[in-house]
Every structure is written in structure tokens, then in C-alpha cells.
Amino acid sequence: MKLTCLGSGSAGNCYLLHNETECLVIEAGIPFKEVKKALDFNISKITGVVVSHEHGDHAKYLHEYIKGGIPIMAPSMERVTGALSAVSKPFSVRTFPLVHDVPCTGFLIEHSEIGRLLFATDTEYVRYRFKNLNHILIECNYSQDLLSKSYHDGLQERIKLTHMEFGTCKDFIQANKSQELKSVCLLHLSDRTSDEKIFQEEIQDLIECPVYVANRGLEYEL
Numbered sequence: 001m002k003l004t005c006l007g008s009g010s011a012g013n014c015y016l017l018h019n020e021t022e023c024l025v026i027e028a029g030i031p032f033k034e035v036k037k038a039l040d041f042n043i044s045k046i047t048g049v050v051v052s053h054e055h056g057d058h059a060k061y062l063h064e065y066i067k068g069g070i071p072i073m074a075p076s077m078e079r080v081t082g083a084l085s086a087v088s089k090p091f092s093v094r095t096f097p098l099v100h101d102v103p104c105t106g107f108l109i110e111h112s113e114i115g116r117l118l119f120a121t122d123t124e125y126v127r128y129r130f131k132n133l134n135h136i137l138i139e140c141n142y143s144q145d146l147l148s149k150s151y152h153d154g155l156q157e158r159i160k161l162t163h164m165e166f167g168t169c170k171d172f173i174q175a176n177k178s179q180e181l182k183s184v185c186l187l188h189l190s191d192r193t194s195d196e197k198i199f200q201e202e203i204q205d206l207i208e209c210p211v212y213v214a215n216r217g218l219e220y221e222l
């Protein structure tokens, strides 16, 4: 099974977990037609879409999935989406609350081909620990150093309470790494307040498995 990143950041988020016959879409922040293209128009293999929260860069195109009859899991958006439909097997999805300025959800996704994959973005920190993770997709939005150089105090405070700092991301990986870990992908890097090269190198120093940065077009085997 592969992970494909179609967007990661304030311009729109969308990730595909897919093989020949199955696909789970994570986040609906880019137009559905781009998802179709990435799947060679084989959209019948989409078993569902999971959405973390209502902000446009994560949920702007959710209505296109609803219109297409695709099962949706967006627990933080029940008031927007109405009744939830379960994301069907073979993916099993569990949710946990994150720390953002609107209700926001992380996902623990399991599939026989990939094991346990954790997805968490748009959160100051993750208050839980997870055992035996095989893949981690985690926000690494900004560094404190670059943030203090780039924005006035009020905006800095807002970002600090809603997005994950590099050091917090490192601590999370340190606390949740295991022998089973096969990949880490850093999500939602800010254009102005992140340093991709340093983030990747320093996190690579913590673990043996590959560390990826979720740039648009990134694709790797899980």
C-alpha cells in the first residue's frame, strides 16, 4: 500500500492510502477531481474519507464526497455533515481528540497490509501515547525560533495554541517510537516558519526508519 500526498499545509490537505483495489482518503482540502486523477479515475475503490476538522484547508471539498456517496468519518463536524457514515473495512479507523481552536480529531488507522498508522495534524500537542505504531503522520508546523522572527505576538500566541511546534513533534516521536516503526511523515510545515531540511535531519537522528516531508506529490510505499 502507498501513501500519496496531494497537499499538506494551509493551501489544502489531502492524503491517499491506496493499493490496487482500496483507497482511504485522509482530509478533503483539495478538489475531488485531483483525487480522481491521482487514482486514474478508479474512484470505486475509495472506501471512505476521514476529515480531522472543519477548517477549509481540511474540509473545503467534503460536499463533493457527500455528493458522490462516499462514506465519511468526520466526528468533529457532525453539526456540519449531519449523520456520520462509517468508513468501511478493510480499514479500521479509531479517533482521538486533538488540541486546536475548533474541535479536531486524530485517527489511528489499521489495515492488514500496513499495520497501525497514526495521523494527527492541527494540534498543539497529542496528549496520548500509542504502542506499536508502524507509521506516523504528524504535524511539524513551525519552529519557535522562526515563529518569533516572523510574526507579531498576538499571531504567535494563536499559532502556538493551535499548531505543533518542532520540539513538541520531536518529543512525540521519541515517546511513541518502537521497533515496529517503519516510516514517519512530517505534515503541514508552515511556509514562513519551518525549515524542512533541519526538521527532517533532526527527526531522522531520533529514529532508524525513513523520515519524509509531506510535499505535494510525495509518494512512498508503506
Ligand SMILES: [Zn+2]
Pocket (backbone or CB within 6 Å): 053, 055, 100, 122
Ligand atoms: Zn485548522
